[in-house]
Amino acid sequence: xxxxxxxxxxxxxxxxxxxxxxxxxxxxxxxxxxxxxxxxxxxxxxxxxxxxxxxxxxxxxxxxxxxxxxxxxxxxxxxxxxxxxxxxxxxxxxxxxxxxxxxxxxxxxxxxxxxxxxxxxxxxxxxxxxxxxxxxxxxxxxxxxxxxxxxxxxxxxxxxxxxxxxxxxxxxxxxxxxxxxxxxxxxxxxxxxxxxxxxxxxxxxxxxxxxxxxxxxxxxxxxxx
Amino acid sequence: xxxxxxxxxxxxxxxxxxxxxxxxxxxxxxxxxxxxxxxxxxxxxxxxxxxxxxxxxxxxxxxxxxxxxxxxxxxxxxxxxxxxxxxxxxxxxxxxxxxxxxxxxxxxxxxxxxxxxxxxxxxxxxxxxxxxxxxxxxxxxxxxxxxxxxxxxxxxxxxxxxxxxxxxxxxxxxxxxxxxxxxxxxxxxxxxxxxxxxxxxxxxxxxxxxxxxxxxxxxxxxxxxxxxxxxxxxxx
Numbered sequence: 001x002x003x004x005x006x007x008x009x010x011x012x013x014x015x016x017x018x019x020x021x022x023x024x025x026x027x028x029x030x031x032x033x034x035x036x037x038x039x040x041x042x043x044x045x046x047x048x049x050x051x052x053x054x055x056x057x058x059x060x061x062x063x064x065x066x067x068x069x070x071x072x073x074x075x076x077x078x079x080x081x082x083x084x085x086x087x088x089x090x091x092x093x094x095x096x097x098x099x100x101x102x103x104x105x106x107x108x109x110x111x112x113x114x115x116x117x118x119x120x121x122x123x124x125x126x127x128x129x130x131x132x133x134x135x136x137x138x139x140x141x142x143x144x145x146x147x148x149x150x151x152x153x154x155x156x157x158x159x160x161x162x163x164x165x166x167x168x169x170x171x172x173x174x175x176x177x178x179x180x181x182x183x184x185x186x187x188x189x190x191x192x193x194x195x196x197x198x199x200x201x202x203x204x205x206x207x208x209x210x211x212x213x214x215x216x217x218x219x220x221x222x223x224x225x
Numbered sequence: 226x227x228x229x230x231x232x233x234x235x236x237x238x239x240x241x242x243x244x245x246x247x248x249x250x251x252x253x254x255x256x257x258x259x260x261x262x263x264x265x266x267x268x269x270x271x272x273x274x275x276x277x278x279x280x281x282x283x284x285x286x287x288x289x290x291x292x293x294x295x296x297x298x299x300x301x302x303x304x305x306x307x308x309x310x311x312x313x314x315x316x317x318x319x320x321x322x323x324x325x326x327x328x329x330x331x332x333x334x335x336x337x338x339x340x341x342x343x344x345x346x347x348x349x350x351x352x353x354x355x356x357x358x359x360x361x362x363x364x365x366x367x368x369x370x371x372x373x374x375x376x377x378x379x380x381x382x383x384x385x386x387x388x389x390x391x392x393x394x395x396x397x398x399x400x401x402x403x404x405x406x407x408x409x410x411x412x413x414x415x416x417x418x419x420x421x422x423x424x425x426x427x428x429x430x431x432x433x434x435x436x437x438x439x440x441x442x443x444x445x446x447x448x449x450x451x452x453x454x455x456x457x458x459x460x461x
Binding site for chain 2: 006009013016017020021076079080081082084085086087088089090091224
């Protein structure tokens with residue numbers, strides 16, 4: 001209960017600060033939209049290639065946009081050494097991990113809610129009825145991205161070139177999530193339902209559960225000196 | 226209440242910031258931590274606060290190792306202009322930190338603390354708009370509300386005006402009367418000495434002086450004299 005209360009308190013603080021600064025969400029939103037337009041002018045899908053290409057391109061946009069958000073994730077804590085103030089307190093470090101993960105997840109989901117339909121419109125794709133299922137898969141993939149991204153942001157927090165280092169450390173570790181999400185989405189777009197995608201979906205779920213648990217357990221060692 | 230520092234050392238790469246430091250502090254001690262720039266004062270405060278880990282040695286606060294949750298809830302670190310969120314208001318900052326320490330964040334408690342530090346009228350302002358002195362006053366209000374048993378202060382005098390210093394010193398006296406331990410790292414020697422019950426002098430990471438206050442204090446005058454600018458003399 002204490003973990004939940006502390007997580008909510010930190011999340012409230014982060015949302016309030018984001019509402020006032022409007023830095024991360026606006027940057028992510030514009031960057032995500034910009035990428036879609038670049039893809040739109042660069043690629044022309046043949047109808048039989050849509051199922052293969054669309055999920056990969058969409059996730060490329062999410063990855064770049066999400067990484068942009070991750071580089072700003074601990075920025076408010078870096079200013080005025082506020083991270084020290086948090087670490088000085090009796091705060092459960094797991095709560096800090098959960099709050100940062102939820103905050104990043106919320107920003108990414110807001111961006112994805114706009115970017116996904118826009119992608120469908122720009123590429124004139126069929127199958128609008130598949131969007132809820134695709135969004136469910138994207139949600140699981142995004143959870144995995146945010147969990148691992150928060151961990152790696154904390155790992156690179158004290159590094160000198162952290163903005164450059166973060167994607168180098170994060171992307172290789174993200175391969176199972178990216179692969180599973182893209183394969184799931186591809187199956188849904190081909191077959192019209194989850195069908196054969198269950199094994200990939202289980203992999204995604206397993207990844208999310210394992211890394212959320214590991215994150216809560218080891219975040220104190222990651223974030224402290 | 227006892228704070229026992231045993232053979233504490235901290236290395237940054239090949240540089241020893243602290244070497245073999247051992248001190249025992251008791252409830253009611255107000256310690257002036259003195260020494261030239263780079264002597265290791267801030268490093269010692271950060272280790273005592275549990276923010277950085279020592280390379281060797283240990284700290285025991287009332288029987289608990291320092292990097293556990295019990296000492297965390299009872300340790301305060303006052304850095305004059307730091308540890309506050311610029312884009313939260315004065316009131317929101319206090320409410321946030323009170324909740325973080327699981328203490329009541331009722332409006333009347335916050336109002337009263339802000340009145341004490343003359344910030345009540347500005348309670349809806351963002352901390353980012355405050356001067357360093359005002360931020361320091363807010364930090365004082367914060368730690369007055371949180372009531373830590375071990376209070377560490379890093380150069381608190383530099384940004385405060387006269388009434389701010391009075392406010393700070395009144396708060397520190399209160400802490401001592403309540404049985405707390407206070408450690409002040411400062412270059413304002415006369416102010417720190419006026420309040421303290423013990424002085425520690427660090428030089429290149431080593432503890433070169435550790436004595437309870439006396440009046441007069443020739444051993445301190447001798448130990449501290451070498452840090453004064455050329456041609457000046459120090460008489461406590």
